[in-house]
Amino acid sequence: MDTNRLTNAEPDVGTLIKGAFQDVERLATQHIQLFKKEITSDMTKAGEGFFALIVGLNVLFIGGVLLAFALAHGLTAATQMPLWASYLIVGLLVCVGGGVSLYLALNRFKAATPIAEKSLEELEEDAKWLKNPK
Numbered sequence: 339m340d341t342n343r344l345t346n347a348e349p350d351v352g353t354l355i356k357g358a359f360q361d362v363e364r365l366a367t368q369h370i371q372l373f374k375k376e377i378t379s380d381m382t383k384a385g386e387g388f389f390a391l392i393v394g395l396n397v398l399f400i401g402g403v404l405l406a407f408a409l410a411h412g413l414t415a416a417t418q419m420p421l422w423a424s425y426l427i428v429g430l431l432v433c434v435g436g437g438v439s440l441y442l443a444l445n446r447f448k449a450a451t452p453i454a455e456k457s458l459e460e461l462e463e464d465a466k467w468l469k470n471p472k
Contacts (some may be wrong), residue, residue: 367462373457406432 349357413424443445 339372364469369457369464372460376457402432 410421410424410428413419413427414421417424
């Protein structure tokens with residue numbers, strides 16, 4: 339039991355230092371727990387997104403292949419050009435579309451921030467406060 343509360347005496351330096359260390363420890367523990375929760379949440383969302391991406395890409399790939407065959411044969415029927423020329427034109431169009439899509443995807447990956455920003459900001463603020471507690 340804390341005798342300082344009963345006697346209304348001023349706490350000694352040791353008690354103050356001990357209390358300060360306990361506060362810092364509690365604060366660090368809370369920030370670590372927040373960081374863990376943010377990382378867990380981000381990983382769960384990323385896993386769900388990855389699964390949906392894989393399924394969607396497989397379906398899109400099958401549809402794209404069928405569409406490319408249909409376009410090549412349709413182009414040959416409409417223009418009477420050789421089938422190989424139709425496949426070449428459709429293949430080039432597919433490559434251009436894939437290149438644009440890849441470029442956009444890479445830009446989005448570069449913009450993503452894998453670090454939990456809120457936790458990092460809080461830790462930086464705590465570090466500044468600990469260096470200069472004024």
